[in-house]
Amino acid sequence: MPYHGFGRLTPVARVQRLLEAAVRPMSRTESLRLEQAIGRVACQAYTAPSAVPSFRRASWDGYALRSRDSKAARAGAQVELAIVGEQFAETPRRSPLRKGEALEIATGGALPEGADAVAPYEEVRVEGTRLFLSNAVPAGARVAGRGEDFRKGAVLVRSGEVLSAASLGALAATGRSSVRVYERPRVRIIPNGNELVGPGGRLGPGQIYELNHVALASFCSASGGLPSSVKPVRDDPRAILSALRRGIAESDLVLATGGSSVGERDYLPRLFPQLGKLLFHGVAVRPGKPTLAAVSGGRLLLGLPGHPTSCLANAYWLVLPVLRKLARLPGSGWTEIPARMAEPYPISGSGFTTVVPLRVARGRAFPTFKDSSAITSLSGANGFLLRPPGRGSLAKGERVLVSLLPSPLAVPPRPP
Amino acid sequence: MPYHGFGRLTPVARVQRLLEAAVRPMSRTESLRLEQAIGRVACQAYTAPSAVPSFRRASWDGYALRSRDSKAARAGAQVELAIVGEQFAETPRRSPLRKGEALEIATGGALPEGADAVAPYEEVRVEGTRLFLSNAVPAGARVAGRGEDFRKGAVLVRSGEVLSAASLGALAATGRSSVRVYERPRVRIIPNGNELVGPGGRLGPGQIYELNHVALASFCSASGGLPSSVKPVRDDPRAILSALRRGIAESDLVLATGGSSVGERDYLPRLFPQLGKLLFHGVAVRPGKPTLAAVSGGRLLLGLPGHPTSCLANAYWLVLPVLRKLARLPGSGWTEIPARMAEPYPISGSGFTTVVPLRVARGRAFPTFKDSSAITSLSGANGFLLRPPGRGSLAKGERVLVSLLPSPLAVPPRPP
Numbered sequence: 001m002p003y004h005g006f007g008r009l010t011p012v013a014r015v016q017r018l019l020e021a022a023v024r025p026m027s028r029t030e031s032l033r034l035e036q037a038i039g040r041v042a043c044q045a046y047t048a049p050s051a052v053p054s055f056r057r058a059s060w061d062g063y064a065l066r067s068r069d070s071k072a073a074r075a076g077a078q079v080e081l082a083i084v085g086e087q088f089a090e091t092p093r094r095s096p097l098r099k100g101e102a103l104e105i106a107t108g109g110a111l112p113e114g115a116d117a118v119a120p121y122e123e124v125r126v127e128g129t130r131l132f133l134s135n136a137v138p139a140g141a142r143v144a145g146r147g148e149d150f151r152k153g154a155v156l157v158r159s160g161e162v163l164s165a166a167s168l169g170a171l172a173a174t175g176r177s178s179v180r181v182y183e184r185p186r187v188r189i190i191p192n193g194n195e196l197v198g199p200g201g202r203l204g205p206g207q208i209y210e211l212n213h214v215a216l217a218s219f220c221s222a223s224g225g226l227p228s229s230v231k232p233v234r235d236d237p238r239a240i241l242s243a244l245r246r247g248i249a250e251s252d253l254v255l256a257t258g259g260s261s262v263g264e265r266d267y268l269p270r271l272f273p274q275l276g277k278l279l280f281h282g283v284a285v286r287p288g289k290p291t292l293a294a295v296s297g298g299r300l301l302l303g304l305p306g307h308p309t310s311c312l313a314n315a316y317w318l319v320l321p322v323l324r325k326l327a328r329l330p331g332s333g334w335t336e337i338p339a340r341m342a343e344p345y346p347i348s349g350s351g352f353t354t355v356v357p358l359r360v361a362r363g364r365a366f367p368t369f370k371d372s373s374a375i376t377s378l379s380g381a382n383g384f385l386l387r388p389p390g391r392g393s394l395a396k397g398e399r400v401l402v403s404l405l406p407s408p409l410a411v412p413p414r415p416p
Numbered sequence: 417m418p419y420h421g422f423g424r425l426t427p428v429a430r431v432q433r434l435l436e437a438a439v440r441p442m443s444r445t446e447s448l449r450l451e452q453a454i455g456r457v458a459c460q461a462y463t464a465p466s467a468v469p470s471f472r473r474a475s476w477d478g479y480a481l482r483s484r485d486s487k488a489a490r491a492g493a494q495v496e497l498a499i500v501g502e503q504f505a506e507t508p509r510r511s512p513l514r515k516g517e518a519l520e521i522a523t524g525g526a527l528p529e530g531a532d533a534v535a536p537y538e539e540v541r542v543e544g545t546r547l548f549l550s551n552a553v554p555a556g557a558r559v560a561g562r563g564e565d566f567r568k569g570a571v572l573v574r575s576g577e578v579l580s581a582a583s584l585g586a587l588a589a590t591g592r593s594s595v596r597v598y599e600r601p602r603v604r605i606i607p608n609g610n611e612l613v614g615p616g617g618r619l620g621p622g623q624i625y626e627l628n629h630v631a632l633a634s635f636c637s638a639s640g641g642l643p644s645s646v647k648p649v650r651d652d653p654r655a656i657l658s659a660l661r662r663g664i665a666e667s668d669l670v671l672a673t674g675g676s677s678v679g680e681r682d683y684l685p686r687l688f689p690q691l692g693k694l695l696f697h698g699v700a701v702r703p704g705k706p707t708l709a710a711v712s713g714g715r716l717l718l719g720l721p722g723h724p725t726s727c728l729a730n731a732y733w734l735v736l737p738v739l740r741k742l743a744r745l746p747g748s749g750w751t752e753i754p755a756r757m758a759e760p761y762p763i764s765g766s767g768f769t770t771v772v773p774l775r776v777a778r779g780r781a782f783p784t785f786k787d788s789s790a791i792t793s794l795s796g797a798n799g800f801l802l803r804p805p806g807r808g809s810l811a812k813g814e815r816v817l818v819s820l821l822p823s824p825l826a827v828p829p830r831p832p
Contacts, residue, residue, distance in 0.1 A: 034615075035643065038634040053624050061679040106679050108611050108722065110622035149724075149790035156792060164821070165638070165731070166794035169631030169724055173624070173791060177615035195524050199450075199593035206526035208469050208589070215585030218454040222581070227451065263477040263522050306524070308585055315581070335820065337753050374565035375589060376572060378582035404751065405580070 006262055006282030009289065012353040012386065015318065018279045022295045023325040026252065028183040034168045039224075040181040041328045046157040051147030052173050056111040060142040063102040063124060063131055064115035067139040075134045083129040087112065102131045111143060118142035149173060160328060185326035187220045188247035189213045189229040192240050192267075193258040193306055196232035211375060212257040212304070212311045219315045223406045224327040225253070235265045244275060248299045252326055255319065258306030261290035268292060268303035275301065284389065286352045288314040308375040313355040316384050316405065335404045337383075339365040345394040352389055357381035360402045367394075381405065422678055422698030425705065428769040428802065431734065434695045438711045439741040442668065444599040450584045455640075456597040457744045462573040467563030468589050472527040476558040479518040479540060479547055480531040483555040491550045499545040503528065518547045527559060534558035565589060576744060601742035603636045604663035605629045605645040608656050608683070609674040609722055612648035627791060628673040628720070628727045635731045639822045640743040641669070651681045660691060664715045668742055671735065674722030677706035684708060684719035691717065700805065702768045704730040724791040729771040732800050732821065751820045753799075755781040761810040768805055773797035776818045783810075797821065 010018075029043040058064060065081060073079040086104035087093050096113035097103060103112055111118075117137045125132040149170075150156065156170040157163065163179065171179055189212070196210040197203055210232045217227035228251070233243045240259070247254035259266045262282075269281050269292055276296030281303075283291045287310035292303040300322060304311045324331070342364040347354050358365040359380045368380040383402040387394065394400065426434075445459040474480060481497055489495040502520035503509050512529035513519060519528055527534075533553040541548040565586075566572065572586040573579065579595065587595055605628070612626040613619055626648045633643035644667070649659045656675070663670035675682045678698075685697050685708055692712030697719075699707045703726035708719040716738060720727045740747070758780040763770050774781040775796050784796040799818040803810065810816065 034630045035633040035637070035645070038638045054619070055622060057622075061677065106681055107677070108609070108624075150792055154792070156795075163634075164795055164797070165631045165634040166728060166791055166797065168634045169627040169728065169791045170795055172615065172627035172630035173724070175613075175615060175617075175619070175625045193524070197591075199588065199591060201591075203470070203591070206471060206473075208524075209591045211585040211588035214450045214588035215581045217451040218579075218581040218584045221451070222454045229451070261477070261523070265522055308589075312582055312585065335751065335753070337751070375582055375585045376566055376570070379572075379580055379586055381580070381582065 006289070009282045009284035009351075010280040011284050011389070012317070015280060015283050015293075016321065019293065019300070019318070019322050020325065022279060022293070022300055023322055024298050025328045026182045026185055026326055029180050030183050031178045031180050033178055034172055034176065037163050037168055037179050037181055038165060040163050040184075042157045042159060042161045042163055043180050043182050045155055045159045046171055046174075046176075046179070048150045048152055048154045048156055048174055050174075051152045052149040053144070054146060056146055057144050058105045058107055058109045058111060058118045058142060059144045060118050060120045061107050062105065062118045062120040062142065064097065064105045064109075064111050064118055065102045065137060066097060066099065066114055067117040067137050067141070069100060070117070070119070070133050070135075070137040073133040073136050078125075078132045078134050081131040081133065083126070083131050116140060116143065162329060182328050184224060184226040185253055185323060186251035187217075187225040187227045187253045187255060187323070188251035189216050189220075189227055190233060190240075190243045190247055190254065190256040191229070191258055191306075192233040192235065192243075192256060194235045196258070198231045211308055212306065215308060215312050215375065216255055216257070216304075216315060216319075219312065219319070219406075220323060223320050223323045224329055225323045235259065235267065237267045237271060240267050241271050241274065244271060244301065248275065248296050248301070252299065253322065254299065254301045255304060256301065257304045257311050260292055260303035260305055266290070272301055272303060284352050285314075286349075286354050288318075288355060291318070309369075309378060312375070312378055313357065313384070316357075316403075317355060317386055320406065336401045337404060339363050339400055339402050341394050341396055341398045341400055342366045344396045347387055347391075347393045350390045350392075354387040355384055356387055356394065357384045358402050359383070360404070365400055365402050422705070425698045425700035425767075426696040427700050427805070428733070431696060431699050431709075432737065435709065435716070435734070435738050436741065438695060438709070438716055439738055440714050441744045442598045442601055442742055445596050446599050447594045447596050449594055450588055450592065453579045453584055453595050453597055454581060456579050456600075458573045458575060458577045458579055459596050459598050461571055461575045462587055462590075462592075462595070464566045464568055464570045464572055464590055466590075467568045468565040469560070470562060472562055473560050474521045474523055474525045474527060474534045474558060475560045476534055476536045477523050478521065478534045478536040478558065480513065480521045480525075480527050480534050481518045481553060482513060482515065482530055483533040483553050483557070485516055486533070486535070486549050486551070486553040489549040489552050494541075494548045494550050497547040497549065499542070499547050532556060532559065578745060598744050600640060600642040601669055601739060602667035603633075603641040603643045603669045603671060603739070604667035605632050605636075605643055606649060606656075606659045606663055606670065606672040607645070607674055607722075608649040608651065608659075608672060610651045612674070614647045627724055628722065631724060631728045631791065632671055632673070632720075632731060632735075635728065635735070635822075636739060639736050639739045640745055641739045651675060651683065653683045653687060656683050657687050657690065660687060660717065664691065664712050664717070668715065669738065670715065670717045671720060672717065673720045673727050676708055676719035676721055682706070688717055688719060700768050701730075702765075702770050704734075704771060707734070725785075725794060728791070728794055729773065729800070732819075733771060733802055736822065752817045753820065755779050755816055755818050757810050757812055757814045757816060758782045760812045761785075763803055763807075763809045766806045766808075770803040771800055772803055772810065773800045774816075774818050775799070776820070781816055781818055
């Protein structure tokens with residue numbers, strides 16, 4: 001009789017600590033064009049090689065002038081200046097502005113030497129080349145100083161910073177066109193099971209199409225990973241071992257699915273210890289109990305249940321933090337938003353953490369797990385929560401914190 | 417004197433309505449491998465071509481049997497069945513199970529004809545090929561019915577649905593390897609201004625590196641668009657017109673930056689009406705006032721301020737909803753989370769909506785706009801809020817709703 005049971009299940013919190021301790025963040029780096037780097041992690045700091053802008057410029061359309069020339073201007077006693085030309089952004093005037101002179105200037109234009117203020121069109125009167133001021137213009141008015149965007153040596157991007165549109169823009173302002181970032185972690189997905197057929201194959205009796213590789217690859221690519229999948233591997237220990245070894249050699253994280261339980265044909269629990277140190281087998285979580293992990297040569301191997309719902313539910317809370325730590329992305333990756341349960345959600349038994357997939361809309365959380373535990377019951381979810389052991393059922397109207405699933409373009413929920 | 421002012425500024429709410437009415441969602445479609453389609457929008461419904469699974473299967477490891485054979489089993493009066501073989505997932509037994517027979521079976525294995533229940537290893541005793549039951553096993557126990565994942569004809573993906581890891585998995589379960597989705601909207605970015613130099617160029621006096629194309633392209637790609645940029649165009653109406661015309665011909669949305677105000681060299685307000693219907697010029701928003709829009713041949717043209725902070729702030733509230741509607745993504749795209757202001761934020765004047773960039777962390781919102789209005793002041797922001805006209809300054813501790821910026825891998829904030 002092949003059954004031996006799981007023995008003691010590992011609590012979710014301990015699984016999280018074990019994985020956190022086991023994952024080594026990426027060290028490989030690559031250079032990317034700035035436009036392709038949003039959301040990536042800078043592997044070095046970038047400082048400004050020179051001040052931007054490198055000159056004083058007008059921050060308003062109008063006339064550059066010497067502020068002290070305007071000092072005496074009053075409503076009843078206008079000051080007259082001579083407009084000596086126009087100054088558009090690209091053609092800085094070489095000669096300094098002299099006493100009594102003004103220069104028409106556009107926003108962004110370099111202020112000529114001698115000028116220290118800009119009078120806006122709205123506040124002046126012009127007749128031909130004569131400019132009339134009714135107000136004194138204070139020194140520095142509508143002038144952006146040299147280095148106003150940033151000074152030479154200013155830190156534009158910190159090492160380890162997740163690059164945003166604005167920080168990439170700041171790099172572009174220094175004339176850079178590329179940035180060095182950590183590579184995305186490569187994730188090898190290895191489905192195993194004799195009943196599994198890959199896409200395009202023909203189903204024999206008792207066979208089904210393998211779907212975990214698609215669900216996991218999609219999830220990983222939305223979470224900062226670079227997934228690749230192999231065809232379903234037969235329930236043959238040598239074939240599985242070989243696929244795992246290749247996975248370890250060629251990627252940063254190995255996700256094997258199926259064969260993770262305690263049956264006769266569940267080979268992962270016997271193979272993982274041959275490859276490295278087993279961290280745990282059997283997690284006190286529902287769904288997702290038949291889950292195991294090992295570390296081999298610094299690489300993490302995860303064995304996930306073949307049942308699609310269990311597999312994907314594990315991805316939510318277990319794979320995502322691993323991927324983010326690998327990718328050097330800060331935090332767990334879950335944006336949590338408060339909501340109220342729109343319906344009750346029964347949870348039976350204790351001793352298990354329950355993964356509750358939810359759809360959050362306008363502050364209400366709807367359970368998507370209904371009668372069926374099929375993959376379609378997760379299709380509607382845009383978030384989930386982990387209900388700790390012993391907390392029992394969720395009541396209608398109960399306040400909850402929902403962790404949003406990573407999806408680059410997820411349907412936006414609204415808080416209450 | 418070239419100055420004529422904006423005249424009446426268009427309120428933000430009206431700008432939003434005008435743009436919403438002007439945008440035509442994408443009609444072009446493309447076929448993608450399932451693994452590449454997360455976050456994309458399905459352009460048709462997908463139904464199950466057949467039931468999955470197509471057979472009854474065990475949902476637990478144990479022994480398949482005929483439930484009525486077990487009816488009499490009691491603790492004191494065990495029932496004995498004959499184990500006639502083993503049944504693993506890939507090799508369905510052809511002959512029906514007869515009275516008094518049991519078949520060892522693994523989770524996922526096809527139930528033989530005649531069998532209607534599974535007794536788990538945990539609840540039986542085995543001696544050689546003899547199986548002893550101490551309990552009756554009810555009909556249907558640990559059996560997943562045909563079509564339990566989904567029935568033939570079940571809707572797996574609705575037309576217009578944003579594809580998730582789970583819904584892509586459901587498509588894979590039908591043997592599909594691709595899915596048809598709407599194309600991502602192509603966005604043409606056209607910076608203009610004589611003072612602008614593209615990446616790699618040498619700065620002359622009074623010149624700066626163009627950065628808006630990087631900030632906008634990054635923002636657009638994180639928001640569902642497919643950006644392409646042209647080199648900075650000189651302040652020459654014919655050159656700008658030509659770039660705009662090419663943009664209209666080659667893309668779904670045109671974003672021109674710079675030259676959007678009311679100065680002599682601000683050509684966009686004069687060129688847009690030559691290309692189509694001007695929707696507005698001048699928005700009652702700070703920053704971002706010099707903004708305009710037109711529709712030409714069904715394509716939307718937006719003229720955004722050249723000032724990088726204004727340009728990117730406009731992207732947050734104005735470009736994102738346009739892009740999402742083009743891409744057929746539901747909602748505005750902003751995930752809103754509640755927070756409290758960690759610091760006061762002074763807002764002067766009325767009549768303007770104020771864009772307040774914020775960094776949200778653990779339920780507290782920190783303004784990132786400080787003394788400088790440079791692009792670096794937005795680098796730290798992971799969200800923003802729109803303060804309506806007349807609402808005045810934000811107080812420390814004030815409750816706010818922060819719209820998170822779209823970033824595939826944004827730093828996760830936490831609610832209060």
